Amino acid sequence: MKTLAYLACLTAVGLVLRVAGVPHGLLLGAILAASIATSRFGFAPRLRFGLEFVQIVLGTATGLLFRSWDTQMVVSIVPSLGVLLVCLATQIVVGSLWLSRVSGWNRADSLLAVYPGALAAVFDLLESERASAKVIVVHLVRLLSITVLVSCFIPAHAGAPQQAAVAAVPVDTWLALAALVALCVLAGRALLGLGVPAPFMITAIVLTGVFVRAGWLHDAEVPAWCVDAASVILGALIGAQFRQITLADGLRYGRTGLACIALMLMVAGAFAWGMARLSGYGVLPLWLSYAPGAIETITIVAYGGGLNVVFVLSHHLTRLVVLHFAPAALARARRRRMLAIDGGDAT
DSSP: OHHHHHHHHHHHHHHHHHHTTOTTHHHHHHHHHHHHHHHHHOOOOOOTTHHHHHHHHHHHHHHGGGTTOOHHHHHHHHHHHHHHHHHHHHHHHHHHHIIIIISOOOHHHHHHHTOOOOHHHHHHHHHHHTOOHHHHHHHHHHHHHHHHHHHTTSOTTOOSOOOOOOOOOOHHHHHHHHHHHHHHHHHHHHHHHTTOSSHHHHHHHHHHHHHHHTTTTTTOOOOHHHHHHHHHHHHHHHHGGGGGOOHHHHHHHHHHHHHHHHHHHHHHHHHHHHHHHHHOOOHHHHHHHHSSSOHHHHHHHHHHTTOOHHHHHHHHHHHHHHHHHHHHHHHHHHHHHHHHHHHHHHO
């Protein structure tokens, strides 16, 4: 009962911010309420399977947005995807160098702080790597700053897209959804055993895309209440990380994080301007495509601004795939190197 009351309070705070017109109000409100409950009262209930639920819901919702993919579109954006990878590497290098050389952070915290993954992926990575509290602050600053900045690009008269009336879902669609969730759980557990961060999210994105292209999820949509529930749970999970953060630390690390994120966004802007000159794409869609994370906010901006949603989200899907699998590959390489060193010492 305490957990339900706790989640209800988080939802209430989030709904107040949403009604007030704050972008991502439900998520930010849940983070705010959870951080206060954790830091002031020390209450942070353990939400079993909460992160798995968040990853599957967000992954499925993202995968369903790629219905309009075709071969011609994929071929046309390949050069931009290549630039994205260079931009991503540059953002990580610039951000980590700022934190390590200017702010005096150690190398591990610097790299974790500039990891520009989705929220669920970042949280999973932070849990697996036992990151310090200041890394959490930088990622929260990244979410807040990108949310506020990109919301400025939504015209004042543009609101969220109106959803059409929901028709009765056919039985075969329900069966396909059940099979999709089961496969996401099984494949996610397999990737979890391989050490891949946020395995359930990456499998949900890929498998949903496969189901969509196969025609098994015709007109299927993730219910709004599922996305809202995922936002509240994710906010609770992130807010619980404030147990080790004091107000003074939050202010100090927040300023550092703001400077770091500003540098990463400027790198994205420079690459977007250069690619726009070469390709003819608009600077704004490219900048949103190269932005370091916050795929949820960027999706809202793309819809509200009348931009090419598939173009923008295809870049973020590529970024998620690279960022999800790269840490596991690096970890395995490091383990092999350590085993080789130990074997050499033994001989």
